[in-house]
Each structure stands twice: as structure tokens, then as C-alpha cells.
Amino acid sequence: MRERTEHGGFPPVLIVHMGSPEEGERFFAERWPEARAVSDEDRALYAAFSLRRGTAGQLLGPRVWMAALKAALLGHGVGAPVGDPLMLSGWFLVRGAVVLWAHPHEHAGAERRWDDLLQAHREALGEGASA
Amino acid sequence: MSKTRRTLPEGLLERPVEGRRLRGRTLGEEPTLVVFLRHFG
Numbered sequence A: 001m002r003e004r005t006e007h008g009g010f011p012p013v014l015i016v017h018m019g020s021p022e023e024g025e026r027f028f029a030e031r032w033p034e035a036r037a038v039s040d041e042d043r044a045l046y047a048a049f050s051l052r053r054g055t056a057g058q059l060l061g062p063r064v065w066m067a068a069l070k071a072a073l074l075g076h077g078v079g080a081p082v083g084d085p086l087m088l089s090g091w092f093l094v095r096g097a098v099v100l101w102a103h104p105h106e107h108a109g110a111e112r113r114w115d116d117l118l119q120a121h122r123e124a125l126g127e128g129a130s131a
Numbered sequence B: 001m002s003k004t005r006r007t008l009p010e011g012l013l014e015r016p017v018e019g020r021r022l023r024g025r026t027l028g029e030e031p032t033l034v035v036f037l038r039h040f041g
Helices: A021-031 A043-047 A057-060 A062-073 A114-128
Strands: A012-018 A035-041 A090-095 A100-103 B017-020 B032-036
Touching: A012 A021, A021 A035, A021 B017, A035 A114, A057 A062, A100 A114
Parallel strands: A012 A035, A012 B032
Antiparallel strands: A035 B017, A090 A100, A090 B032
């Protein structure tokens, strides 16, 4: 994702994680120094965005294994869990308190929908320009 | 994926948060991608 954000047309990113602020700082200082990140140890933000704990199938099912295999072939590993390892992840395009686009991940290996995200972002910018 | 718009619970954005490189209001008028992680890495 870091590489994607360096191209024009990508919205600013805010990362939410379940680690402590110190854990977040250690990770991002090394891997993505410019990243903005919020620690959400009590998962209040996850809940506010309706993210839930996954079922066994969502966390360990064949789609997850296929995604892990694909990632491994590309040289990507699976990071260490922080917080609740059963929680599912998600992406949301937000303006103020309005969620413009939502992609709560349907399982732990969900694909990243870059095109959908960028389309939603372009639409949001168009709305802002015409307002 | 959903394009159905919803509004976040009242007061959520005023809730103090801890993190890094945060400035002013965390979510403003500029569309922002909020990424919820399962793990680091």
C-alpha cells in the first residue's frame, strides 16, 4: 500500500490497528515512517465501522489459504497478530463522519479492490468540486 | 463492497485517540482511506 499512496490520485491514508501506540510506532517507524496511524486497543473504532470477528471459515477457510499462498509466491509473509486475532480487517473511504465507500473484508484473505477504491475517490472529489 | 453511505456514530470523531503523525481532527473534509489492520506486516 505504501507504494500505491505515492502515486497521484490516491487518498490520504489513516491506519487503525489494535496494537498499543508504542507497538504502532515501532512498526511504522521502520516500515512506513510517513504513515498516520491510530491505536485502537479496545476496538471501539472497529466496532463503529461494524467490523466483526470472523468465523472459522472466514479466518481459516480455503480462500484464506489461497490468498496466503499467492502472497507467499510474491514474497510476502503474514505478519504477527496484534490485538484480537479473530477480528476481520476492512477499508473505508470517509469524509468527515460520512462513510462514502466501504469494503469490510469478507474473509482474512480478501483481495484489495484498488480500482473500486480509486473510482469512489474520484467520485468523492467530483462531488466536492461541484458542491 | 458497499456504496451505501452511512454516518458514523455521533461523537466518534471527537473521541480522543492515540497514534502517530496525527494532527488536528483525524478525519476532516478531505476524503480519507481508513485502513483497519488485522496484523502488522
